[in-house]
Amino acid sequence: MREYFENITRELFKNIKSNELLIINFDAEESKFVRLNKGKIRQAGSVKQISMTLSLSTKDKRNLKSYVRLNGSFERDISTLIKTLNYLRRELPDLPKDPYMMFSTSVHSTEITSEKQSTSDEVILEHILNSATKLDLVGIFSSGSIYTGLANSLGQKNWHEDYSFSFDYSIYNKNNNAIKLNYSSKKWNKDDYDFILNKGIEKLAILSNTEKKITTGEYRVYLEPSALNEIIDMMAWGGFSYKSNKIGTSPLHLLNKKERKLNELISIDENIKDGLSANFNSDGFIKPEEISMIKKGEFIESLTSPRSSLEYSVVHNAASPSEYPCSIDMGAGSISDDKILETIDNGIYISNLWYLNFSDRNNGRMTGLTRFGCFLVENGKLTAPINTMRFDDSVYSMLGDNLIGLTSSRELLIDSGTYEERSTSSARLPGAIVNNFKMTL
């Protein structure tokens, strides 16, 4: 794939005129997807896809880009791309100048590659299917290589190639209660898989106890890292974006304006260095290794794209055009795992939250539901599964005055999303114990 990228970009740059700048963004993946239900295969298949985005601009600040799907064969694709380039060149003079156009002009080439693992997908899948014979297991196994590249006519080249797999799944009992599990890695280890599955099976046994119906009201809750991640993910719907905070559509705009504060325990970074995403953006800028976005409950720095930097005359930090984080890193607290239940004492243990959305975006208030493995805690012990409950609460309450503490251990959660292409986002975060968590339905 790398050789194809090199050859095709080299050929394209031969066609660039002196007043033009061409940036080529390259995306490809060779993926396998196996979907399971009730421990059996529902759908299985492979996807091979290659695309390039050609972004042509002129010195008078006109720009046009086009995304093209490709075959992967040099002879056929180069003629498609030359046609696209000529189309962009024809259309450019009719477009207005773009006052917010900004591309990296300093050449900074990078390369990150990883080796594909030796265990075949067939071997992994046989093991998974064998482990699921007596389980009601449902989920998806995805695997394969993801390639991201950038080259510009100034001579910059960036390449990011990564192999990974993800098995995102749930195991159900006869009462339709379930535990959600995930094993994602770059190298298959059957013992690691078995360990995660067996821990899940142990938890599922507690879900077999008679369900206790809880009513609306305020509860002390423990949010596992996966549940807390859902809340942070909602905050990220514009919350860390410079532009969203400027125009006021950010759920954190009051935090950004220093009108509100979060608990001093809350510190959130964008940590590209330890994440899975490429370290360059589509304009050719190299992302900082770490950006401290929230520190000790206060807003420190937004994710600022080159476009926002020109619109608002501020310095950018190579954020993507969406200004959305892709590698959240939240600071740990001091509650050790063996003290979680004791700290809750009487309350609810929430493994996952689901389908969050805003009930008052201006004030950071959101709603959502409990899902997968949520338990009543009585006298410091998990006693019974609970019915599905809806919460509706403000981030300034949950991660503000009502935050009791964060766990000292953190989990790396690799996004198993596969819309259009396999996601490379991730989040590392602790669990949280929250008081007066509002259940409303």
Next chain:
Amino acid sequence: MKNEFINQINSYLPNVDYCSFRFVSKYTNVLSVTRNVLEPIEIIEDEGLMVTVIHNGGYGYSATSDLTREGILKATEEAKKWSAFTKGNLIHQPTPPADIINNGKYFTHEQDTWAKESNKDKVDYLYEINKALKSKPTISNWGASFRYNKIETLFTDTNGSKFRQNISYILPQLIACAEYKKEIQTRTYGGHAHARQIGYNFIKDSNLIDTATSIANDAIELSMAPNCPSKKCDALIAPDQMILQIHESIGHPLELDRILGDERNYAGSSFVNLDMFGKYKYGSEKLNISFNPEQESELASYNFDDDGTPAQKKYLIQNGLLKKPIGSFYSAQRAEQDYVACSRATSWNRPPIDRMGNINMEPGDTPLSEMIAVIEDGILLETNNSWSIDDYRNKFQFGCEKGTIIKDGEMKGVVKNPNYRGITKDFWHNLAMVGDESSYSILGTANCGKGEPNQTIFVGHATPSCLFKDIDVFGGE
């Protein structure tokens, strides 16, 4: 060229029990002017092929953007390998259809084509709309965009079926945000609701300058308005919120693959089970819901789904009684139910799954003015801005951009942050009145997410305004 291509790939079909080739070519063009500046124009050209093989008790697929002979043959071999691997391990061994589609066709009718209007003219119109949106100093953010999508599908299989479908749709989107004492309120047009299979004439006929002025004024009024009160009252729900209500609490729970458990790890299951069809009262007698791929200009109208099942209108709920699931030919085999043509994939690179097409609320017989007149204590809810429902599609909470208090049959002022919550099983029994043709709107949403691997797809909903009794409404902080 298309006939040539389909005849060419037809010769690559392998000698197996069943194989289909589904070629998809997608073109997307988005023009967007935000705060009076043209954003980078989006042009996307995407094409590829999905090979599906059912052979000797196995099933597999392979999708490729390599459309050379070698690429297609390689993908076919890959699909055959998956088919061999899955033999004996499948949850359901599919039996392919016996029927043959002989050169079927479907084309969206574009009175004025997208290409007929130059980019410059479209962009100039967007600048004009921007000017109308930024009508007052308190407008803090504004923008407008036009999205055009064209999806061409060519299908051929070893049964001898062939069809070609060209679906194109247009989505105008407008946004205005107003700020008053650090309170920011947003009004939109188009985003979640107004996608249609229609020509560029839709944009020209929609009078978007007046719409822009209207939503900007609404945003300003909302930024100074009180919060929606918390109470139980009547809710008159406008079509641009009704579509979300139908989508989340009827469409998704009736999807047969959810009922069969396929989505339990991701999009969720359903409170509906197989025993309920033909017996369960889903709502009041006023509730009539159809799967209707025949509605002209609606977003998900088509003649064939992505498995090649011919599409026709069928009732899912009639006079409140649950009749049919949204289940495709293959899901219906698994569940021994009747099917609708709902097997749809987002593109060539994802396998088809059970999807909503056009899921419509049939119009009733009450004019909007009559519904308002009978409300003693209620609220008019317009334009969805928040949606959340549990994984069995029961406990929901939805938010709207604008609420208007109704007292003794009269509109009594605007409230901000109107939210309402309820439980699907109860909610539809509170349906008291269904609007007539005069409030019936053909709408559609371009982004419905589901499936593993994940897929977004466009779905249509046509509905009138509806009146519900005893709804829990509430506001913001």
